[in-house]
Amino acid sequence: MRRVGTQVLAAAGGRAGALVVVVGLVGLLPWLSGTDPALSVLRARSAEQEPTAEALQAVRDDLGLGEGPLTLLGHWLSGLLRGDAGTSWVSGTEVLPGVLSGLAVSLTLMGASLLVALLIATALCARMVVRGARGALPQGAGGGAGAAMLASVPEFLIAPVGLLVLGVWAGLLPTSGWTGPRDMVLPALAMGIPAGGLLGRLVADALPGAFAERWAELWRVAGVSTTRIALGGLRRAVPAVAPQLGLVAVGLTGGAVAVETVFAVPGIGRAALGAAKSQDLPLLQGCVLALLALGLIAGALAQLLRRRLLGPSLRDAALTLPAPRPAAATALRVLVPAVLAAALLAMTVWGLLRDPFTVDTAARLGAPSAAHPLGTDALGRDVLARLGHGAAATVGTAAAVTLAAGLIGLALGFLPAFSAGVADIANAVPPVLAGLLVAAVTGPGTTGAALAVAAVSWPPLAAHAATLVQEVRASRFLAAQRAIGATPSRILLRHVLPAVAAPVARHAVLRLPGTALALAALGFLGLGAQAPSPEWGLLLDESRSYLERAPWAALAPAAALAALAGLAVSLASLNLAGARTAAGTGTGAETGAETGARWGVRSWVRGARVRGARVRTGTAVTVTPSAEEGVGGRL
Numbered sequence: 001m002r003r004v005g006t007q008v009l010a011a012a013g014g015r016a017g018a019l020v021v022v023v024g025l026v027g028l029l030p031w032l033s034g035t036d037p038a039l040s041v042l043r044a045r046s047a048e049q050e051p052t053a054e055a056l057q058a059v060r061d062d063l064g065l066g067e068g069p070l071t072l073l074g075h076w077l078s079g080l081l082r083g084d085a086g087t088s089w090v091s092g093t094e095v096l097p098g099v100l101s102g103l104a105v106s107l108t109l110m111g112a113s114l115l116v117a118l119l120i121a122t123a124l125c126a127r128m129v130v131r132g133a134r135g136a137l138p139q140g141a142g143g144g145a146g147a148a149m150l151a152s153v154p155e156f157l158i159a160p161v162g163l164l165v166l167g168v169w170a171g172l173l174p175t176s177g178w179t180g181p182r183d184m185v186l187p188a189l190a191m192g193i194p195a196g197g198l199l200g201r202l203v204a205d206a207l208p209g210a211f212a213e214r215w216a217e218l219w220r221v222a223g224v225s226t227t228r229i230a231l232g233g234l235r236r237a238v239p240a241v242a243p244q245l246g247l248v249a250v251g252l253t254g255g256a257v258a259v260e261t262v263f264a265v266p267g268i269g270r271a272a273l274g275a276a277k278s279q280d281l282p283l284l285q286g287c288v289l290a291l292l293a294l295g296l297i298a299g300a301l302a303q304l305l306r307r308r309l310l311g312p313s314l315r316d317a318a319l320t321l322p323a324p325r326p327a328a329a330t331a332l333r334v335l336v337p338a339v340l341a342a343a344l345l346a347m348t349v350w351g352l353l354r355d356p357f358t359v360d361t362a363a364r365l366g367a368p369s370a371a372h373p374l375g376t377d378a379l380g381r382d383v384l385a386r387l388g389h390g391a392a393a394t395v396g397t398a399a400a401v402t403l404a405a406g407l408i409g410l411a412l413g414f415l416p417a418f419s420a421g422v423a424d425i426a427n428a429v430p431p432v433l434a435g436l437l438v439a440a441v442t443g444p445g446t447t448g449a450a451l452a453v454a455a456v457s458w459p460p461l462a463a464h465a466a467t468l469v470q471e472v473r474a475s476r477f478l479a480a481q482r483a484i485g486a487t488p489s490r491i492l493l494r495h496v497l498p499a500v501a502a503p504v505a506r507h508a509v510l511r512l513p514g515t516a517l518a519l520a521a522l523g524f525l526g527l528g529a530q531a532p533s534p535e536w537g538l539l540l541d542e543s544r545s546y547l548e549r550a551p552w553a554a555l556a557p558a559a560a561l562a563a564l565a566g567l568a569v570s571l572a573s574l575n576l577a578g579a580r581t582a583a584g585t586g587t588g589a590e591t592g593a594e595t596g597a598r599w600g601v602r603s604w605v606r607g608a609r610v611r612g613a614r615v616r617t618g619t620a621v622t623v624t625p626s627a628e629e630g631v632g633g634r635l
Contacts, residue, residue, distance in 0.1 A: 019296075019425050025437065026288050027073040029281045032441045041089045076285070085289075086282035090275075099286040102268035105178060106260070109267060110252045112184050113191035117248065120150070120196025125203050132211035133230035135220055147204060150197025152565040154517055155255035156524045156537070159190040159262040160544055161558055168548050176264040187263045191255045195248045202244050206237035235309065242306035247427060249298030253291045254430025258525060262544070273525055276436045277444070284440055291433055299424070337570035340563050344391065347560065351388015356381060356534045365550040375552040377542065383556050386534035391560070393446075393529070394536055398516035401450050405457035405515075406508035410501060412458065413465020423459035431456055431518045435527040446535075449528035453518045457511070464507050468500045513568035520561060536561055 025032070038059040042051055049055060079086060085095040124147050131137040167175035167186060174183045210216070210233045219229050256269035264270075272287035274280070360380035368375045374383040412419035434452035442448040473496065522528035523537030531538065536557045543554035 022292065022425060022429065023289070024073060026285050026292075027076045028069055029285055029437070029440050031069045031072055033279065033281060080289075085286040088280055088283045090278055090280040090283070095282050095286040098271065098283065099268060099290050102266060102271045102287070103290050105265060106253075106256050106267035106269060109184060109187055109191070109256065109260070109265060110249070112188035113195060113252055113255075114248075116188050116192025117195035117199055120193065121199035121203060124197070124200030125207065128204050128207050129230045129233060130226070132207050132216070132233050133226045135211075135217070137208055137211050147197045147201040148569045149566065151194055151201055152197075152514075152569045153194055153562065154258075154521055154565070155190050155194060156258035156262070156521050157540070157558055157561050157565075158193055159187070159259050160540060160547065160554060162186050162190055163262060164547055164551055164554065168551075178265050183263075183265075187259045187265055190259045190262075191252055194255070195251060198244070198248060198251070199241075202241040203234075203237055206240050207233060210234075210236040239306045239309040242309060243299070243302050245305065246295070246299030246302035249302075250295040250427065250430055253294050254432040257432045257436075258521065261525065272433075272436055273527075276439050277526060279440070281440060284436065288433060288436060292429065295427075295429070299427075337567055340567040340570060344560065344563055344567065347384070348388045348391040351384045351386070352392065354382050354385030354388065356385040356389040357532060358382070358385075365546060365553070367550075368552055374556045375550065377539075377550075377553050378546055383539075383553055386539060387536070387556060387560055390534035390536045390539060390557075393533065394516050394519060395512075397446060397450055397519055398512055401454045401457065401515050401519070402508050402512050404454045405511070406461055406505060408454070408458040409461025409508070410465050410504050412462040413469055413500065413504070416466035416470070419459075419462045419466065423462060426456050426459050429456050432521060432525065432527075435522040435525070439527045444527050444530060446529045446533070449519055449522040452522065452527075453515060457515060457518070460511075461504055461508055465500050465504050468503060469496060472496050472499045510568075513564050517561065517564060517568070520564075 038056040039051055041059050042049060042055060076086065083096065085099065087093065088095055088098070128137060163175050163186060166172050173186050175186070177183050211229075213236070216229060216233065219232065253269070256267055257273050258269075259265070260267040260270035261273055268287050268290055272284060272291065275284035275287060358381060360376070363372070363376045363380040364378055366372055366376040366380070372382050372384065374387065377383060377386070412422070431453050434456050435449055438448040438452040438455075439445075442451075519528055520535065520537030520540075523533075523535040524541045525537075526541065529535035529538050531542070539557040540554060540561070543550070543557070547554050
């Protein structure tokens with residue numbers, strides 16, 4: 001009990017410390033920024049005034065920018081306590097009213113998106129609930145590829161495609177603005193579809209275990225109605241995934257930045273992006289704090305909902321459900337990722353043989369032809385060439401980010417109590433929000449985008465490593481090593497580290513496509529690679545201005561990104577099937593720790609975010625709070 005209490009205190013301390021660091025970094029943005037804040041304010045107040053040394057110093061004195069970082073942070077925090085978030089450097093207006101106005105719009109949009117998500121999740125799970133209530137649900141059943149694909153497609157990809165198909169071509173819905181309920185439909189669909197796929201997959205994966213329990217069989221034998229059994233199964237399955245509702249809300253906050261930008265919705269996400277690009281740091285500080293608070297509050301409410309649904313008698317029992325056992329990897333499961341990878345590789349190689357920077361104004365916005373198989377952009381540059389060169393740059397950056405996240409996750413996996421608390425805060429910061437903060441300090445660019453994604457990509461890897469470390473240290477062969485006098489350092493370097501590092505490395509490799517999607521999202525928002533770079537997200541963003549005249553220029557990078565998302569889902573599904581098969585055939589020569597280390601992660605991908613890690617314990621699956629409740633998130 002004392003050890004458990006110490007772990008809880010350590011996790012709480014890590015969580016509080018990480019929150020203090022994040023808030024401190026937000027408060028120090030004016031000091032951390034590489035630009036001169038006084039110059040930004042002077043240009044905003046009077047673009048014609050000469051930026052002399054005297055004028056700049058006057059601005060610094062007026063805003064208190066000449067003081068040290070601690071004084072600056074203290075003034076900002078004391079202002080927040082008084083309800084004063086500062087004054088916008090660009091408009092000169094109070095920040096707090098603007099933040100509250102944008103927050104109201106974003107909350108309305110998030111509510112509509114959550115409604116869409118619940119409808120989609122209901123549609124995905126309805127058939128499984130009915131079959132489970134009738135006792136006809138196989139133990140190996142799961143959420144399916146459809147739900148996984150919906151969960152993996154990012155909002156920044158759905159938004160322009162929906163705008164093109166339903167808004168421009170079909171003319172069914174408005175493509176921009178915020179004047180009535182019809183303006184809400186396309187943005188809500190763009191944000192709600194991935195969230196619905198994720199929720200549907202989570203619940204569907206929990207249903208087989210719930211309906212396989214003894215109570216369901218007894219109820220059917222006793223003649224209880226199918227409706228009551230179905231409701232009982234949902235009551236048993238939903239609390240286990242209730243903490244993920246908070247992560248869905250975090251995903252909505254990150255998705256709001258892209259969706260509000262595409263559809264010109266005057267929400268807080270769009271305001272934050274505009275503030276980051278214009279270096280309006282007081283407004284960016286207010287927006288980031290509001291988005292961070294939304295994620296933390298949503299996570300707390302999800303935990304309260306879980307406890308409420310369980311009741312006092314089931315709070316501990318709900319942590320164990322019989323694990324669904326998927327079918328072994330089939331030829332089709334192997335073929336799908338192979339075909340997607342081959343198609344992306346062929347397109348990349350073909351594009352690399354062409355020049356991505358040659359400008360031909362006579363061929364502007366040209367349709368696909370023999371000379372330009374995917375058409376040309378607004379400057380007459382070959383789209384295929386730019387896709388090929390962009391793939392090479394994107395994958396290279398994603399590989400570096402994946403390596404950094406893997407090393408961080410592996411190191412923090414040996415500090416589970418501390419990393420669990422820090423991971424909770426990292427999970428409340430979507431990659432887009434991290435990109436906004438980094439861009440405010442370093443400016444938009446590939447390096448800043450890579451730092452932002454790496455900063456929030458390590459929690460699932462750390463949770464996986466912590467689970468494996470716990471299994472390895474509890475194994476019998478380590479007890480034998482200690483008995484023969486092996487030193488702790490030898491045990492760590494020769495036994496524990498190799499058993500943990502290899503599976504975590506494989507896990508990190510599976511996250512590579514999703515990491516590339518996260519980088520593309522920042523490029524789409526203008527926070528990543530800058531023109532004339534052919535980065536995929538930037539290509540998609542550039543094509544929005546001529547979407548109606550040359551849709552092929554947008555559909556080409558959209559199709560490539562969709563294939564990348566499909567590859568991420570296929571790899572995760574293939575790994576899951578092989579993992580369960582291999583884990584079930586382990587021999588005595590392979591320790592339980594090694595089996596768990598190789599196959600202990602049960603994951604589904606949304607962009608590359610692993611949603612849970614589970615430890616095999618006999619016939620049940622124990623969901624570790626740091627993994628199931630603290631790991632996951634949103635692109």
